[in-house]
Amino acid sequence: MNDEQQGLQQVEQYMRAVIERAESSGILGERPTLPLYRVLAYHLGWADERLHPVRVEGGKRIRPLLCLLCCQAAGGDPAAAAPVGAAIELLHNFTLIHDDIQDRSRTRRHRPTVWALWGEAQAINAGDAMFALSQLALLEAADRLPSDSLTLLLKAFNETTLRIVEGQVLDLSFEERPSVSVTEYLAMIRGKTAALTTFAAWAGALVAGTDLDRLERFRRFGEALGLGFQIQDDYLGIWGRREETGKEPADDIRRRKKSLPIVLLLEAASRPDREFLDALWSRPEVSDQAVAQVLGLLERYGVRERVRAEVERLHREAQALLEEAASPGPARDALAALLDRLATRSV
Amino acid sequence: MNDEQQGLQQVEQYMRAVIERAESSGILGERPTLPLYRVLAYHLGWADERLHPVRVEGGKRIRPLLCLLCCQAAGGDPAAAAPVGAAIELLHNFTLIHDDIQDRSRTRRHRPTVWALWGEAQAINAGDAMFALSQLALLEAADRLPSDSLTLLLKAFNETTLRIVEGQVLDLSFEERPSVSVTEYLAMIRGKTAALTTFAAWAGALVAGTDLDRLERFRRFGEALGLGFQIQDDYLGIWGRREETGKEPADDIRRRKKSLPIVLLLEAASRPDREFLDALWSRPEVSDQAVAQVLGLLERYGVRERVRAEVERLHREAQALLEEAASPGPARDALAALLDRLATRSV
Numbered sequence: 001m002n003d004e005q006q007g008l009q010q011v012e013q014y015m016r017a018v019i020e021r022a023e024s025s026g027i028l029g030e031r032p033t034l035p036l037y038r039v040l041a042y043h044l045g046w047a048d049e050r051l052h053p054v055r056v057e058g059g060k061r062i063r064p065l066l067c068l069l070c071c072q073a074a075g076g077d078p079a080a081a082a083p084v085g086a087a088i089e090l091l092h093n094f095t096l097i098h099d100d101i102q103d104r105s106r107t108r109r110h111r112p113t114v115w116a117l118w119g120e121a122q123a124i125n126a127g128d129a130m131f132a133l134s135q136l137a138l139l140e141a142a143d144r145l146p147s148d149s150l151t152l153l154l155k156a157f158n159e160t161t162l163r164i165v166e167g168q169v170l171d172l173s174f175e176e177r178p179s180v181s182v183t184e185y186l187a188m189i190r191g192k193t194a195a196l197t198t199f200a201a202w203a204g205a206l207v208a209g210t211d212l213d214r215l216e217r218f219r220r221f222g223e224a225l226g227l228g229f230q231i232q233d234d235y236l237g238i239w240g241r242r243e244e245t246g247k248e249p250a251d252d253i254r255r256r257k258k259s260l261p262i263v264l265l266l267e268a269a270s271r272p273d274r275e276f277l278d279a280l281w282s283r284p285e286v287s288d289q290a291v292a293q294v295l296g297l298l299e300r301y302g303v304r305e306r307v308r309a310e311v312e313r314l315h316r317e318a319q320a321l322l323e324e325a326a327s328p329g330p331a332r333d334a335l336a337a338l339l340d341r342l343a344t345r346s347v
Numbered sequence: 348m349n350d351e352q353q354g355l356q357q358v359e360q361y362m363r364a365v366i367e368r369a370e371s372s373g374i375l376g377e378r379p380t381l382p383l384y385r386v387l388a389y390h391l392g393w394a395d396e397r398l399h400p401v402r403v404e405g406g407k408r409i410r411p412l413l414c415l416l417c418c419q420a421a422g423g424d425p426a427a428a429a430p431v432g433a434a435i436e437l438l439h440n441f442t443l444i445h446d447d448i449q450d451r452s453r454t455r456r457h458r459p460t461v462w463a464l465w466g467e468a469q470a471i472n473a474g475d476a477m478f479a480l481s482q483l484a485l486l487e488a489a490d491r492l493p494s495d496s497l498t499l500l501l502k503a504f505n506e507t508t509l510r511i512v513e514g515q516v517l518d519l520s521f522e523e524r525p526s527v528s529v530t531e532y533l534a535m536i537r538g539k540t541a542a543l544t545t546f547a548a549w550a551g552a553l554v555a556g557t558d559l560d561r562l563e564r565f566r567r568f569g570e571a572l573g574l575g576f577q578i579q580d581d582y583l584g585i586w587g588r589r590e591e592t593g594k595e596p597a598d599d600i601r602r603r604k605k606s607l608p609i610v611l612l613l614e615a616a617s618r619p620d621r622e623f624l625d626a627l628w629s630r631p632e633v634s635d636q637a638v639a640q641v642l643g644l645l646e647r648y649g650v651r652e653r654v655r656a657e658v659e660r661l662h663r664e665a666q667a668l669l670e671e672a673a674s675p676g677p678a679r680d681a682l683a684a685l686l687d688r689l690a691t692r693s694v
Contacts, residue, residue: 027513027538036516102468121449124471125516131478132508139502147494155486161479166374169383169472191374
């Protein structure tokens with residue numbers, strides 16, 4: 001097992017430990033119809049639909065990995081960042097459980113979502129519990145940190161949560177609005193996606209005891225990485241191949257999602273093209289023919305190239321920040337590899 | 348202005364301060380369709396439906412008052428407990444926003460609920476943001492506390508949240524089940540209602556720097572008070588008068604809520620009475636005649652007296668714990684008065 005795997009295993013242990021502790025001290029015991037903590041285990045890939053223990057894909061744990069590697073690359077012991085990594089992954093999964101309710105998404109990671117199986121009301125509870133558990137995981141870092149660092153970490157963690165929620169508020173509002181500016185779109189992903197990668201990189205370096213200047217570079221590295229990750233995701237939502245993404249090609253067009261390519265297209269389109277698109281968005285379904293027309297417009301207005309260029313720009317920016325922030329060594333190499341993987345990934 | 352009012356005003360200031368700070372550092376600015384933080388202000392009674400500033404009843408702030416008075420009664424400066432009180436009130440309101448979605452409640456405190464006005468998806472966001480804000484309020488106590496007390500406080504705060512969520516999980520599960528035992532019912536209110544009053548009393552005493560033995564008495568005082576409060580609420584849900592509660596008499600029978608009187612009745616009822624009740628519960632609506640029959644059964648099986656006796660027993664228990672825990676003085680008197688008010692209240 002390499003260092004990375006070992007670090008993630010520690011993260012997983014912290015996640016399991018806070019959940020098990022909560023379960024054993026809880027009021028539920030054997031009683032309830034809904035075994036709350038088993039449902040969380042299901043969501044995290046530790047249990048099947050009948051809540052029996054299994055081990056399936058429950059997320060790639062990219063965010064805790066980022067945190068651990070940044071801690072190491074800043075000269076710290078990644079083991080000290082493991083509870084922070086656990087808190088980050090639990091926080092991320094709390095937002096996913098609630099997002100799935102809000103977006104009416106019935107599947108995630110090829111499995112039914114929590115609300116699809118146990119209903120909305122109990123999925124709200126599951127997300128709320130996961131959020132409280134993320135705070136408890138973060139408090140596990142208390143023993144290895146000076147108390148003012150702990151307070152700083154907790155404040156930033158909850159401010160990060162607010163940014164994520166704000167991003168989700170904005171994203172939901174986009175669905176109801178005819179047009180969205182690029183500025184608004186970027187504000188949205190800065191909250192919804194990049195806030196947590198920003199926190200992960202920053203928190204890893206903080207646990208390592210880095211000076212303020214370096215801390216700021218790690219923070220910006222995490223942000224550029226998160227923005228690039230999201231825009232690559234938007235790229236794949238339109239130009240990803242079925243073999244790679246497991247979704248229909250142009251899935252985001254069919255779902256009329258206001259992702260970056262669409263926002264750019266709406267901004268660039270001539271009046272008649274814009275009217276065509278607006279009319280399309282107001283219909284109940286998007287036909288295959290209409291999808292082909294939108295794809296044609298995206299090419300014609302050079303949107304595909306602009307999106308690719310933006311992913312590459314953010315990739316280079318993150319690379320430069322990484323070189324400034326991190327000392328040469330295996331952790332920096334691993335972060336560079338993670339960055340490459342996220343910017344060029346096909347799933 | 349007396350001490351109590353002054354203390355609650357400080358609590359209110361902390362609540363407003365964390366929300367204003369979050370709003371000004373947030374990504375939303377003037378942009379969104381939904382101004383997240385104004386919606387929270389609406390829920391708390393600081394804004395009207397059009398989100399213009401007003402000052403209406405936004406809750407009685409009983410829990411922060413309990414926290415401040417316990418701090419003072421334990422020999423502490425209640426001002427030190429004000430951020431904790433703010434955190435408690437924000438946490439309480441986060442759970443209310445989510446409960447209203449889960450219970451499909453369209454009004455609270457004579458005003459439309461958040462989800463009724465802005466939809467479920469955004470109400471989930473509002474609750475999530477309120478939860479993160481409650482943590483930030485609690486961190487405002489950091490400056491005035493030794494760091495190990497802060498960690499203890501934060502752990503207990505999040506464990507309390509888990510107990511509240513577990514209580515809600517159990518409560519929702521009751522709706523789908525034919526029978527609920529008294530033990531299960533008590534476990535449910537111990538989580539859903541008493542966990543937060545328990546925390547409030549304990550945290551107030553902790554901030555005062557009380558010894559462990561006294562701390563435990565304050566904790567148990569908060570628990571007895573919370574259980575009594577909830578059972579009195581259940582009493583009023585059936586025998587409260589319209590002039591007092593603003594609700595139909597026997598509202599909980601009409602809503603077929605498995606509150607303590609019903610749980611006791613189901614447990615005590617003879618086979619034919621039990622079959623009558625089960626049949627009633629499976630019908631879409633409860634007629635006035637059926638309500639009268641259930642009221643008759645509650646009298647016949649002595650349930651009304653049993654519920655009253657239980658409220659009085661918890662009242663006496665809380666009084667005794669208060670006398671053991673608190674030194675004589677105005678704070679203890681105020682707590683005794685609060686206790687009397689909660690146990691004999693008619694709304």
